[in-house]
Amino acid sequence: MQEQYLGLGDQSVHNGQYMLTVYKVVPYGEETIESAATELAAESSSGSNLKVSTATNYSMNLDAIVYDIDHDRNLVYIAYPWLMFDRGGNIQNILTFVAGNIYGMGNLKECKLLDVWFPPQMLVQYDGPSYTLDDMRKYLNVYDTPILGTIIKPKIGLTSTEYAELCYDFWVGGGHFVKNDEPQADQQFAPFEKMVDSVRIAMDKAERETGHTKVHSFNVSAADYDTMLRRTEYIRNVMKPGSYSYLIDGITAGWMAVQTLRRHYPDVFIHFHRAGHGAFTRTENPIGFSVPVLTKFARLAGTSGVHTGTAGVGKMSGDGREDIGAAKQALKLQAKGDFFNQVWAEIPERDPDMQEMMKREEMFWGMPTRELARIRREKKLQMEVTEEHTMWRVIKKTSPIVSGGLNPVLLPEFLDVFGSIDFIVTMGGGIHSHPQGTGAGIKAVFQAYEAWMANIPLEEYSRDKEELRVAMDFYNRYGTQAHREKV
Ligand code: CAP
Ligand code: MG
Ligand code: MG
Numbered sequence: 001m002q003e004q005y006l007g008l009g010d011q012s013v014h015n016g017q018y019m020l021t022v023y024k025v026v027p028y029g030e031e032t033i034e035s036a037a038t039e040l041a042a043e044s045s046s047g048s049n050l051k052v053s054t055a056t057n058y059s060m061n062l063d064a065i066v067y068d069i070d071h072d073r074n075l076v077y078i079a080y081p082w083l084m085f086d087r088g089g090n091i092q093n094i095l096t097f098v099a100g101n102i103y104g105m106g107n108l109k110e111c112k113l114l115d116v117w118f119p120p121q122m123l124v125q126y127d128g129p130s131y132t133l134d135d136m137r138k139y140l141n142v143y144d145t146p147i148l149g150t151i152i153k154p155k156i157g158l159t160s161t162e163y164a165e166l167c168y169d170f171w172v173g174g175g176h177f178v179k180n181d182e183p184q185a186d187q188q189f190a191p192f193e194k195m196v197d198s199v200r201i202a203m204d205k206a207e208r209e210t211g212h213t214k215v216h217s218f219n220v221s222a223a224d225y226d227t228m229l230r231r232t233e234y235i236r237n238v239m240k241p242g243s244y245s246y247l248i249d250g251i252t253a254g255w256m257a258v259q260t261l262r263r264h265y266p267d268v269f270i271h272f273h274r275a276g277h278g279a280f281t282r283t284e285n286p287i288g289f290s291v292p293v294l295t296k297f298a299r300l301a302g303t304s305g306v307h308t309g310t311a312g313v314g315k316m317s318g319d320g321r322e323d324i325g326a327a328k329q330a331l332k333l334q335a336k337g338d339f340f341n342q343v344w345a346e347i348p349e350r351d352p353d354m355q356e357m358m359k360r361e362e363m364f365w366g367m368p369t370r371e372l373a374r375i376r377r378e379k380k381l382q383m384e385v386t387e388e389h390t391m392w393r394v395i396k397k398t399s400p401i402v403s404g405g406l407n408p409v410l411l412p413e414f415l416d417v418f419g420s421i422d423f424i425v426t427m428g429g430g431i432h433s434h435p436q437g438t439g440a441g442i443k444a445v446f447q448a449y450e451a452w453m454a455n456i457p458l459e460e461y462s463r464d465k466e467e468l469r470v471a472m473d474f475y476n477r478y479g480t481q482a483h484r485e486k487v
Contacts, residue, residue, distance in 0.1 A: 005041035007065040013079035020117040022339045025076045026110035037066040037076040044102050082122040089126040091301045092255040103287050113289035116296055117340035124346055127302035128395035130266035139242035140176050140213055144377035145449055146421050149177030151428035160190045164198035166438055171206035171214045173439035174446055179217035179426055182249050182275040196238050217245040217271045221253040245269035251276035262302035272303035283319045292337055295326035305399035305424055313414045315405025327400035331422055334358045345394040365419055373421050399424055406430050408444035409475040412452035435474050444471035
């Protein structure tokens with residue numbers, strides 16, 4: 001037990017100088033949770049496994065504080081003086097403290113960071129998003145549906161021309177947004193620059209034929225920053241402003257890559273793909289962090305969109321409540337989490353404008369999503385927290401990106417659980433496996449959305465909608481399983 005890190009009931013942790021966290025902690029053997037908690041606090045802040053004689057009065061000011069323990073649920077609440085973190089808004093540094101060595105501590109059987117709370121004074125040190133979903137909506141002129149997207153499949157192996165043809169098929173079918181899959185990079189079958197050139201040609205053709213703007217999210221993850229920035233610059237030179245976003249494999253490429261993109265390109269949608277997150281976030285994992293924690297750091301880092309899961313509707317594992325909670329942390333100005341109530345702005349004590357904003361936000365999130373979509377369709381009410389409303393440092397919204405085993409037939413089910421239409425949905429297999437092809441796949445998505453808006457069951461609505469009817473037959477048989485009869 002390292003007593004110096006124990007401060008149960010210490011109210012000073014709420015004075016705005018501390019980032020608050022809550023961990024699920026289970027020690028091995030007979031060690032008490034108090035002891036394990038202080039060891040965790042030591043290793044994740046100033047200390048080690050032994051009390052050192054070299055500590056100074058100043059260094060002890062940076063000791064993390066165990067300020068509460070819930071013995072029934074094995075929850076440990078730890079406060080970190082945020083002045084201990086690297087100055088200049090560095091996310092990687094925070095995670096090295098609170099989600100770093102601690103996962104290797106031999107005395108802990110379970111150590112999972114479940115939630116985190118940033119005090120307003122700390123928020124202003126971090127970038128937050130610059131180019132947001134609202135900017136993408138303006139560019140696409142799409143307000144009354146989610147941004148409807150796809151991932152080109154097969155994941156890899158198509159030539160640049162074949163790849164671009166599928167982009168064209170999707171866009172001319174009405175789709176808004178196409179992304180590279182997370183492993184697509186600069187491979188010999190589709191050299192990066194040729195892929196970008198081919199996408200531009202396909203996009204121009206689809207825009208001419210549909211009269212609508214389109215967006216493509218290019219994976220710019222690379223071996224090193226110079227290569228990544230060569231790719232971003234090539235895209236910038238070929239594509240029109242607003243027509244592209246930068247996708248980064250945030251877990252495997254790392255937070256420095258995420259923040260480098262955000263700081264170099266405040267005028268570009270930064271798309272955080274989270275491939276690999278499952279090793280930390282799966283609900284059954286005893287060691288790691290939750291989806292809401294990953295999402296909150298992605299918003300603080302300034303990503304414009306981050307994958308938040310399909311709330312159990314798609315193919316990936318995930319806790320519905322966690323995924324929805326994560327999406328609220330991404331989108332809302334004030335988001336109540338399982339443990340903390342996060343306000344994403346530094347707001348003077350009482351301010352009528354902002355209070356009004358938060359009241360209205362609660363009203364929108366409280367209404368049925370379909371009603372919300374109807375209001376959006378009639379554009380009756382401004383939904384966005386727009387610049388003119390906020391004279392304060394607001395951490396702008398990050399768009400949930402919802403993906404993973406979805407298909408047209410599952411969309412209404414997801415919409416009903418999600419609570420907002422403010423997200424990007426990308427269906428890969430669920431579009432390109434449609435028996436009538438990619439164009440029919442996206443048409444079936446629009447038809448399923450209209451059925452949901454009209455509150456008409458898909459069986460009834462699809463009677464005179466061929467693409468949806470074919471999708472119903474196909475996906476009801478296969479669902480999210482890869483060509484296996486539904487279990
Ligand atoms: C989905 C996907 C996405 C994952 C990401 C894939 O394809 O492209 O990368 O869904 O998961 O490669 O599996 P499908 P998450 O639409 O064909 O499933 O969004 O949960 O991070
Ligand atoms: Mg060390
Ligand atoms: Mg993928």
